[in-house]
Amino acid sequence: MxxxxxxxxxxxxxxxxxxxxxxxxxxxxxxxxxxxxxxxxxxxxxxxxxxxxxxxxxxxxxxxxxxxATDPEKAALKKLVAAQEELLENFRQFVIAQLIRMEAIESVNAERIAELNLKVDQLAKSEKGITILGSKLSQELDRSKADVEDKIREIKKGLKLL
Incomplete structure (x- = not known):
């Protein structure tokens, strides 16, 4: 044949x-x-x-x-795979911890923004010139907050958490 x-x-x-x-x-x-x-x-x-x-x-x-593969080779390969899986899990946990950290920072920043807005409102009542400054500051803080939120969404999307 x-x-x-x-x-x-x-x-x-x-x-x-x-x-x-x-x-x-x-x-x-x-x-x-x-x-x-x-x-x-x-x-x-x-x-x-x-x-x-x-x-x-x-x-x-x-x-x-x-x-x-010989038995020692199989054992070495299994150890390598286990180490890689552990490394991936550790990296995943690190990324999740970073996300939590970013969310905490966002929360603190939101509180600070609220406090600043309150102070700006109080100053605006007392002085008109500061009102203009306060609104510019408020806009800048809102823009910063939006940037942080966008970055968190981007990281979550990359991790497929959304």
């Missing part, structure tokens, strides 16, 4: 695998791969199962790494 021989050679080369690596993945002896590549053909059902396994490997190349 020349077609199967060509198929095995082509797929093994495409996946950049040695005969031994493909044999380990398919759970056959290395000589079996050698024989298939040199014209020996498995039964039709077996050939179909092999083709399905190779197609699955093409869709998910990580399968090969999982199959051929």
């Amino acid at each position: 020349k077609d199967f021989s060509k198929y095995i050679i082509e797929k093994r080369n495409t996946l950049l695998l040695t005969q031994e690596e493909l044999a380990n993945y398919l759970k056959v002896d290395k000589r079996t791969i050698h024989n298939w590549e040199n014209g020996a053909a498995p039964r039709e059902k077996t050939a179909h199962v092999i083709k399905n396994a190779i197609e699955e490997l093409e869709r998910n190349p990580g399968l090969l790494r999982e199959e051929t």
